[in-house]
Amino acid sequence: xxxxxxxxxxxxxxxxxxxxxxxxxxxxxxxxxxxxxxxxxxxxxxxxxxxxxxxxxxxxxxxxxxxxxxxxxxxxxxxxxxxxxxxxxxxxxxxxxxxxxxxxxxxxxxxxx
Amino acid sequence: xxxxxxxxxxxxxxxxxxxxxxxxxxxxxxxxxxxxxxxxxxxxxxxxxxxxxxxxxxxxxxxxxxxxxxxxxxxxxxxxxxxxxxxxxxxxxxxxxxxxxxxxxxxxxxxx
Numbered sequence: 366x367x368x369x370x371x372x373x374x375x376x377x378x379x380x381x382x383x384x385x386x387x388x389x390x391x392x393x394x395x396x397x398x399x400x401x402x403x404x405x406x407x408x409x410x411x412x413x414x415x416x417x418x419x420x421x422x423x424x425x426x427x428x429x430x431x432x433x434x435x436x437x438x439x440x441x442x443x444x445x446x447x448x449x450x451x452x453x454x455x456x457x458x459x460x461x462x463x464x465x466x467x468x469x470x471x472x473x474x475x476x477x478x
Numbered sequence: 479x480x481x482x483x484x485x486x487x488x489x490x491x492x493x494x495x496x497x498x499x500x501x502x503x504x505x506x507x508x509x510x511x512x513x514x515x516x517x518x519x520x521x522x523x524x525x526x527x528x529x530x531x532x533x534x535x536x537x538x539x540x541x542x543x544x545x546x547x548x549x550x551x552x553x554x555x556x557x558x559x560x561x562x563x564x565x566x567x568x569x570x571x572x573x574x575x576x577x578x579x580x581x582x583x584x585x586x587x588x589x590x
């Protein structure tokens with residue numbers, strides 16, 4: 366077990382709705398990265414938070430946003446959900462702004478209908 | 479943008495056979511990481527390679543980083559059923575130190 370937790374485990378939403386996913390990082394880790402993994406694909410980098418600041422972003426639209434809290438836990442918010450947003454959302458915890466070893470959480474399976 | 483390609487997409491072997499997956503990047507990498515994801519699970523970090531030509535071993539697993547730092551490989555000797563899963567490489571280029579670009583992975587299945 367990595368010590369990284371995510372909630373909820375599964376979620377079903379309707380197109381156009383908004384969703385918030387949560388991640389608790391491993392104790393002592395100050396960096397959280399979020400990834401989207403579609404079925405049969407590798408994880409795609411959404412963004413990374415380091416010490417409560419976003420310090421990197423992948424090719425995702427602004428309706429994907431996030432937060433990191435003083436205890437280094439994090440949220441991923443997705444507005445105006447689209448069918449293609451259906452995927453496994455993974456957070457990964459690490460130490461340092463340029464993360465070396467990352468510890469992934471179990472993920473949240475989001476289904477958009 | 480940076481692309482990371484992996485081959486093969488799938489590999490089925492008999493237990494005891496060897497297995498290799500290859501990773502190629504469209505750009506020079508500052509480092510490359512390898513992850514394993516069991517069916518229904520999440521990626522688990524295996525190793526990071528940083529130096530040109532670097533070779534690292536973990537028991538039956540051998541990881542290589544190419545001289546040009548644009549390709550890498552993972553070789554498993556004498557596969558076991560516990561090796562089943564998808565193996566991903568993930569590269570980081572010098573211009574985007576925070577961003578890891580994952581390949582699509584190689585799904586390994588092992589017939590006992």
